[in-house]
Amino acid sequence: MDAPNGSQDTEQTLDSQVKAFFDSAPPLQNRNDIIQKLNHFIQLNSLSSENGIGKRIVCVTSGGTTAPLEQRCVRYVDNFSSGHRGATSTEYFLKAGYAVIFLYRRGSFQPFCRSLPDDPLLECFEATEGLNIQVREAYSKAVKTAIVDHHAAVDSGLLLKLPFSTIFEYLQMLQIISKPMKDIGPRAMFYLAAAVSDFYVPWKDMVEHKIQSGSHILDVKLVPVPKMLSVLRKDWAPLAFCISFKLETDSNILLNKARGALEKYSMHAVVANELSTRKEQVVVVTIDDKITVQRDKSKADDDVENPLIKLLSQRHSAYIEDSNRMR
Amino acid sequence: MDAPNGSQDTEQTLDSQVKAFFDSAPPLQNRNDIIQKLNHFIQLNSLSSENGIGKRIVCVTSGGTTAPLEQRCVRYVDNFSSGHRGATSTEYFLKAGYAVIFLYRRGSFQPFCRSLPDDPLLECFEATEGLNIQVREAYSKAVKTAIVDHHAAVDSGLLLKLPFSTIFEYLQMLQIISKPMKDIGPRAMFYLAAAVSDFYVPWKDMVEHKIQSGSHILDVKLVPVPKMLSVLRKDWAPLAFCISFKLETDSNILLNKARGALEKYSMHAVVANELSTRKEQVVVVTIDDKITVQRDKSKADDDVENPLIKLLSQRHSAYIEDSNRMR
Numbered sequence: 204m205d206a207p208n209g210s211q212d213t214e215q216t217l218d219s220q221v222k223a224f225f226d227s228a229p230p231l232q233n234r235n236d237i238i239q240k241l242n243h244f245i246q247l248n249s250l251s252s253e254n255g256i257g258k259r260i261v262c263v264t265s266g267g268t269t270a271p272l273e274q275r276c277v278r279y280v281d282n283f284s285s286g287h288r289g290a291t292s293t294e295y296f297l298k299a300g301y302a303v304i305f306l307y308r309r310g311s312f313q314p315f316c317r318s319l320p321d322d323p324l325l326e327c328f329e330a331t332e333g334l335n336i337q338v339r340e341a342y343s344k345a346v347k348t349a350i351v352d353h354h355a356a357v358d359s360g361l362l363l364k365l366p367f368s369t370i371f372e373y374l375q376m377l378q379i380i381s382k383p384m385k386d387i388g389p390r391a392m393f394y395l396a397a398a399v400s401d402f403y404v405p406w407k408d409m410v411e412h413k414i415q416s417g418s419h420i421l422d423v424k425l426v427p428v429p430k431m432l433s434v435l436r437k438d439w440a441p442l443a444f445c446i447s448f449k450l451e452t453d454s455n456i457l458l459n460k461a462r463g464a465l466e467k468y469s470m471h472a473v474v475a476n477e478l479s480t481r482k483e484q485v486v487v488v489t490i491d492d493k494i495t496v497q498r499d500k501s502k503a504d505d506d507v508e509n510p511l512i513k514l515l516s517q518r519h520s521a522y523i524e525d526s527n528r529m530r
Numbered sequence: 531m532d533a534p535n536g537s538q539d540t541e542q543t544l545d546s547q548v549k550a551f552f553d554s555a556p557p558l559q560n561r562n563d564i565i566q567k568l569n570h571f572i573q574l575n576s577l578s579s580e581n582g583i584g585k586r587i588v589c590v591t592s593g594g595t596t597a598p599l600e601q602r603c604v605r606y607v608d609n610f611s612s613g614h615r616g617a618t619s620t621e622y623f624l625k626a627g628y629a630v631i632f633l634y635r636r637g638s639f640q641p642f643c644r645s646l647p648d649d650p651l652l653e654c655f656e657a658t659e660g661l662n663i664q665v666r667e668a669y670s671k672a673v674k675t676a677i678v679d680h681h682a683a684v685d686s687g688l689l690l691k692l693p694f695s696t697i698f699e700y701l702q703m704l705q706i707i708s709k710p711m712k713d714i715g716p717r718a719m720f721y722l723a724a725a726v727s728d729f730y731v732p733w734k735d736m737v738e739h740k741i742q743s744g745s746h747i748l749d750v751k752l753v754p755v756p757k758m759l760s761v762l763r764k765d766w767a768p769l770a771f772c773i774s775f776k777l778e779t780d781s782n783i784l785l786n787k788a789r790g791a792l793e794k795y796s797m798h799a800v801v802a803n804e805l806s807t808r809k810e811q812v813v814v815v816t817i818d819d820k821i822t823v824q825r826d827k828s829k830a831d832d833d834v835e836n837p838l839i840k841l842l843s844q845r846h847s848a849y850i851e852d853s854n855r856m857r
Contacts, residue, residue, distance in 0.1 A: 269608070275779050275805065277725070280750075281596070281608045310637055313652060323651040325640060330678045338663060351657045398604070402748040421729040423607075425748040452602050478602070 220429035227405040228371040229274075231379075237365060238379060241304070244363045245383040248302035249390075259390045259519065261301045262380050264397035265289020266308025268370040272423060274409045279369070280425070284398035286311025288448075288481070288508070292394060293362070294352075295512035301392075302361050306376055308397070309366045315353040318345040370400045374431055381439035389526035391443035392519055393435065396474075398450070403428050432468035442526065444519045445470050452478045461488045471522065472515065482507060487514060547756035554732040555698040556601075558706075564692060565706060568631070571690045572710040575629035576717075586717045586846065588628045589707050591724035592616020593635025595697040599750060601736045606696070607752070611725035613638025615775075615808070615835070619721060620689070621679075622839035628719075629688050633703055635724070636693045642680040645672040697727045701758055708766035716853035718770035719846055720762065723801075725777070730755050759795035769853065771846045772797050779805045788815045798849065799842065809834060814841060 231237070249257040266289065267282035289305070290312035296303050297314075305314065319342070320326040327342040338346045356362035365380075367373045384391040402425035436445055447470045449461040454477045461475035465488055475486040484497040485507055496514060499505040558564070576584040593616065594609035616632070617639035623630050624641075632641065646669070647653040654669040665673045683689035692707075694700045711718040729752035763772055774797045776788040781804045788802035792815055802813040811824040812834060823841060826832040 272607070277610050279608055279610065280599070281606055283604050283606065309648065313649065316651070319651065321636065322640065324643070324646065324654070324673070324676060325680055327651070328673075328677050330681055334674070334678055336665060336673060336677050346651070346655075346663060347661070349651060350655050350663050351661055353652055354657055419754070421752040421754075423750040423752070425750070427746070427748075452604075 217429060217433060220427075221431070221434055223405070224374070224403075224429050225378075227407055228375060229406055231372060231375045234375075234379070237376065240363060240365075241380060242383055244302070244304065244360065245387065247360050249387055257387065257390060258300065258302045259392065259523075260304065260384065260387060261296050261392040261394050262304040262306060262377075262384060263289050263293050263296065263394045264306045264373070264377070264399075265293075266311030267398040268308065268373045268400045269368055270370050270400045270403040270425065272404055272409065274406065280400065280402070280423075282398045282400050284308070284311065286313075287317060288476075289394075289396040290314045290317055291506050291508040292396060292512055295506070295508050296394070296516075297356055297361060299512055299516045301516075303356075303363070304380055305362060305364045306373070306380065306397070307364065307366055309368050313349075313353065313364075314356065314362065316349045319349055323349070370403050370428060371406070373397065373399065374428075377431065377435070378439060381435060381443070384443055385440040388442040389444060389523045391440060392515075393440070393443055393445045394515070395432070395445070395447045400428055402426065430468065432464075432470065436469045444522050446472050446474060446515060448474045448476065450476050450478060450481070458486065458488065458493070461486070465490065472518065474511070485511060487511070489518070544756060544760060547754075548758070548761055550732070551701070551730075551756050552705075554734055555702060556733055558699060558702045561702075561706070564703065567690060567692075568707060569710055571629070571631065571687065572714065574687050576714055584714065584717060585627065585629045586719065586850075587631065587711065587714060588623050588719040588721050589631040589633060589704075589711060590616050590620050590623065590721045591633045591700070591704070591726075592620075593638030594725040595635065595700045595727045596695055597697050597727045597730040597752065599731055599736065601733065607727065607729070607750075609725045609727050611635070611638070613640075614644060615803075616721075616723040617641045617644055618833050618835040619723060619839055622833075622835050623721070623843075624683055624688060626839055626843045628843075630683075630690070631707055632689060632691045633700070633707065633724070634691065634693055636695050640676075640680065640691075641683065641689065643676045646676055650676070697730050697755060698733070700724065700726065701755075704758065704762070705766060708762060708770075711770055712767040715769040716771060716850045718767060719842075720767070720770055720772045721842070722759070722772070722774045727755055729753065757795065759791075759797065763796045771849050773799050773801060773842060775801045775803065777803050777805060777808070785813065785815065785820070788813070792817065799845065801838070812838060814838070816845070 245260060248260055266286035267284035269279040269281045272278040286307055289307060293303050293305050293314040327339055327346050328336050329339050331337055365376060367376055404425055432447055447464060447468065449457065449464055451457045451460060457475050457477055461473040464470060465473045473488045475488055484495060487494045487496055494514065496507060496510045498507040572587060575587055593613035594611035596606040596608045599605040599607065613634055616634060620630050620632050620641040654666055654673050655663050656666050658664055692703060694703055731752055759774055774791060774795065776784065776791055778784040778787060784802050784804055788800040791797060792800045800815045802815055811822060814821045814823055821841065823834060823837045825834040
């Protein structure tokens with residue numbers, strides 16, 4: 204196991220920041236319903252396997268989180284992310300034999316749906332002369348994939364979809380997911396592709412009613428969101444295989460930032476991506492490796508997530524074997 | 531005509547704020563394409579009418595605007611609005627014989643689609659045993675309405691849809707739309723249901739790259755968005771019939787705020803709505819009236835927009851007659 208990083212003082216500060224965050228968060232709606240679905244999903248997939256040791260389960264997080272500025276939320280700060288990486292990776296994880304918990308931002312890309320236009324119902328369908336509905340020829344393949352493959356994954360119990368909007372919902376749900384994931388030990392993976400807010404306004408500091416406009420300047424003060432990656436690794440699910448992401452627009456600082464995150468949060472790998480080239484290549488940074496992964500450009504429809512998930516799946520298998528040997 | 535409100539000083543300040551806003555805005559993409567579509571739409575509908583004087587044309591704005599915090603936009607402040615009011619009103623304006631320019635936030639509700647679930651493609655369709663696609667029984671009516679009625683409105687040239695995301699895009703597009711609308715005089719209506727940001731960060735004050743996280747507090751200073759309603763009424767389209775909206779969570783201040791907006795921006799009517807009851811009733815505030823409009827509760831599928839658009843359409847007709855008499 205990786206050693207926890209930082210002094211005892213830092214840990215105490217982090218613990219109190221984490222406590223303050225969760226104490227300040229509004230209660231999660233449907234909490235019991237989510238727990239029930241999760242337990243059922245993990246139980247089902249822990250048992251079902253050809254070799255009798257249960258499937259590997261990955262929690263893929265996807266899309267951006269919002270930080271509300273008012274309790275009756277009209278205004279919020281949003282961290283934009285389409286969710287393309289998370290949705291695509293989910294498809295390849297399913298292909299690689301994983302069961303996937305897809306923790307996604309409402310309205311972000313869904314697995315098997317990324318070839319669809321923005322407003323698929325209105326764009327992909329048309330009315331016939333007899334006023335029946337039919338798929339437009341140009342979209343017939345994309346629509347079929349979306350509906351057939353997506354429903355097959357959900358219906359067969361291999362894909363559990365859980366939506367969030369705010370940073371409060373996201374972190375509360377991640378904590379809830381980590382509980383049953385902890386029980387399956389090293390077979391659990393966290394693939395943290397969501398763009399999580401770095402800053403938030405504590406719930407108690409927010410005004411209740413809508414902020415009134417006027418001729419003044421609006422001064423919004425946001426405090427840092429506690430570094431939950433550390434807590435996930437140290438307390439929530441210490442045996443799970445953890446992958447985080449680093450996205451920068453400035454390639455000069457990217458690899459150093461990724462290396463820094465790897466060490467600071469004791470991740471097993473950090474996927475470094477630069478905004479402008481992120482669909483072509485990424486660099487997987489581990490403690491003793493820096494592996495550039497590229498999509499196969501000779502195939503028009505290959506994705507960088509194809510070799511990326513293959514690599515991570517291999518690393519995860521090796522990690523499970525190592526963990527089993529050490530028991 | 532209503533008299534412009536405020537002293538010469540205030541006007542000069544507003545003019546300089548408006549100039550600063552547009553000078554600071556990033557150039558609108560597809561500007562020429564939008565202008566071409568608009569001119570074609572307004573020309574078509576100005577000519578086509580049974581009585582030879584052309585249709586009435588309304589610009590319905592809908593959904594919330596975003597204020598970016600970074601030039602390469604990852605983070606932004608969002609003003610939440612589902613766009614339900616704008617989408618529903620568009621359906622009733624079409625029924626009342628208007629041609630509609632629907633200026634909407636990407637991803638917000640679309641006309642004829644409000645009975646659909648969040649993710650209609652995945653929710654409303656299923657695969658048959660032969661792997662064909664069919665509409666789920668429970669959604670067959672909603673899907674048919676969405677596709678048949680929506681496409682009929684667009685294909686017959688009565689509905690022009692123009693999407694925006696940022697406050698910069700929204701206000702630039704509103705200005706562009708007002709140009710050909712000015713030419714049709716009092717037959718033009720602006721129905722401003724969008725939830726427009728009150729504050730923004732001027733483009734030149736933004737950092738280019740992603741704001742780095744850390745242990746510090748993020749202090750975001752936003753300046754007021756200039757009151758474009760005044761400019762729309764005074765300069766952009768002085769003869770158009772103008773409706774704005776006032777939404778408050780606090781019912782005690784609502785009617786005074788609505789009355790204030792009516793006078794300050796010389797609107798022809800302000801629709802006052804309270805967050806918790808806005809789908810049941812609204813109050814239409816005019817210079818000499820305060821009319822409560824309620825949906826017909828004896829009909830399960832009646833909307834408050836039904837009597838609201840009937841009332842506004844009558845007022846608009848009276849306004850056109852008055853304007854014609856005064857010529």
